Amino acid sequence: MQINYFANLWRIFMDPIMFSDTETIENDFACLRIREGILYAVYKPGTVIDLKKARQVTADRLRLQREKNYPVFVDLREVTRVERAARHYFAHEGSILLNAMAVLYSTSQTRAIVNFYIDVNVPVIPTRAFTDQYSALDYLKPFTR
Template sequence: MLDYTENNYATYKIAEGILYIRYHIGVSIDLAGAVKIVEERLSLQKGQSYPALCDMRGVREVKKAARDYFALEGSILLKAVAFLVEPSISEVISRFYLLANKPAIPTQAFQTPEEAEKFLTQYL
């Protein structure tokens, strides 16, 4: 089974039951981008649900339409999401998203991969 894919925005990998999404450095996500990102993820998942570790340290901007899309459609076939962030920008974007968009599945932000993985193991 193919467990790795990539597009202009991110690389995707499935390992040990966790879906890893790593955004490229400096990406700015608009609605078209958000749709592409979710589509790519869904075709990699082949109908399986996973907890996801979303490394968004490279993200510089997420437009409103994209935030709304992620909150609504972005959670399909995901059990939980751990954001991996760092100060200042990605941290503030994730906090804003969690406060304003209230995603439907358990979602939390972490500063280290270890903490993020620990959070996700309860959803394996």
């Protein structure tokens, strides 16, 4: 699982097609980076996102954004679970300074988490789920400035 995470992180953060020099913020459960007008949030293996983690990643994200609005690419492929309070927080207060969201998933378990988030929590920003990172990025491009 750890090897898969680092392979995903490498593809997303270091792919020569997508690489640019920007600041990265990393905490115990996620890495955040802004590239070419898109904010990337990649969660670490086995992460269970509770309300405390949702608030922490939002605070880190806002610090990185420096009061600018961005679309966000969220890689949930390694997440184990997102608790109800965290989903609600992300769908509402946790969406400040975001204008669209693309969520990347790879398993039926993660797909269920994402579908539940979109259908039940009803995010305040346009949100779609993807199994392919390039399709997700294509979706977000119109939201960049």
